[in-house]
Amino acid sequence: MDKQLLIFDFDGTLIDSVPDLADATNAMLTTLGKETYPIETIRNWIGNGSRLLVERALVGKVEVLENELTVEEADHAEHLFFEAYKNLSGSKTVAYPDVDNGLKKLKNAGYTLALVTNKPIRFVPKILQSFGWQDLFSEVLGGDSLSTKKPDPAPLLHVCEALNVSPEQAVMIGDSRNDILAGQNANMDTLGLSYGYNYGQDIRELNPTEAFDSFQALQDYLLK
Numbered sequence: 001m002d003k004q005l006l007i008f009d010f011d012g013t014l015i016d017s018v019p020d021l022a023d024a025t026n027a028m029l030t031t032l033g034k035e036t037y038p039i040e041t042i043r044n045w046i047g048n049g050s051r052l053l054v055e056r057a058l059v060g061k062v063e064v065l066e067n068e069l070t071v072e073e074a075d076h077a078e079h080l081f082f083e084a085y086k087n088l089s090g091s092k093t094v095a096y097p098d099v100d101n102g103l104k105k106l107k108n109a110g111y112t113l114a115l116v117t118n119k120p121i122r123f124v125p126k127i128l129q130s131f132g133w134q135d136l137f138s139e140v141l142g143g144d145s146l147s148t149k150k151p152d153p154a155p156l157l158h159v160c161e162a163l164n165v166s167p168e169q170a171v172m173i174g175d176s177r178n179d180i181l182a183g184q185n186a187n188m189d190t191l192g193l194s195y196g197y198n199y200g201q202d203i204r205e206l207n208p209t210e211a212f213d214s215f216q217a218l219q220d221y222l223l224k
C-alpha cells in the first residue's frame with residue numbers, strides 16, 4: 001500500500017479493554033447505589049470517551065437526553081469511574097490476536113505508526129507500557145489531548161501536521177463509526193475492523209475504504 005502513516009484507534013482495535021471498562025463502570029454504579037449492567041450492554045456504550053460512557057451508564061441507554069443529568073451528578077460519577085479505572089485499567093485488558101506481532105511488522109516495513117484514542121490520555125501510557133508498545137508510536141493523542149475528539153478530524157490532522165505527512169498519505173484504522181467518520185472528515189482513507197465496539201452496528205455500513213474481520217487480514221492488506 002502506498003501510504004506512509006497508519007493512525008490506529010486503541011480500544012476495540014488493538015486492545016480488548018471492555019472487561020476493565022465494564023468493571024470500572026459497575027464499580028461506579030455500585031458506589032452510587034445504582035443498578036449494574038452486563039458487559040455486553042456496556043460494550044455498546046464505548047466509543048465517545050469516558051464522559052459519555054459514564055452518562056450512558058447513569059441513564060442506562062446510549063442516548064442521553066439534554067437535562068437528563070445534572071453536570072454535578074455526571075462530574076461526581078465520572079470522578080468515581082476514573083478512580084475505579086485507574087486501579088483496574090490493564091488488569092483484564094488484552095491485545096487482540098496478532099496485534100503485537102503485526103504492529104512490529106508494520107513498523108519494520110517502514111510505516112510510521114500513530115495512536116489516536118478517545119480514551120483520556122492519562123490512562124494510555126500505562127497500558128502501552130504493559131504491552132511493551134511505548135516506543136512504537138510516533139504520536140499518541142487521547143480524547144482530551146485537544147479540545148475536540150473523533151469523529152472530529154482535528155486529532156487526525158494534528159498528527160499529520162506533527163509528523164509532516166499529508167492526509168492523503170495517511171490512513172485511519174479503527175473499529176468504531178467515530179474512527180471512520182473522523183477519517184472521512186479528514187479526507188483520509190479509512191480501514192474498518194469488525195471485531196470491536198461499534199454500538200452493535202456493522203462497521204461496513206459506514207463505508208470505510210476497506211474492512212477486515214481480523215488484525216491478520218488488515219496486516220496482510222497493508223503488507224501486500
Ligand SMILES: O=C(O)COP(=O)(O)O
Pocket residue numbers: 009010011012046047048049050053116117118119120176
Ligand atoms: O474511550 C473510548 O470511548 C473509546 O476509545 P477508542 O477511541 O480508543 O476506541
Ligand SMILES: [Mg+2]
Pocket residue numbers: 009010011012013047174175176196197
Ligand atoms: Mg475503538
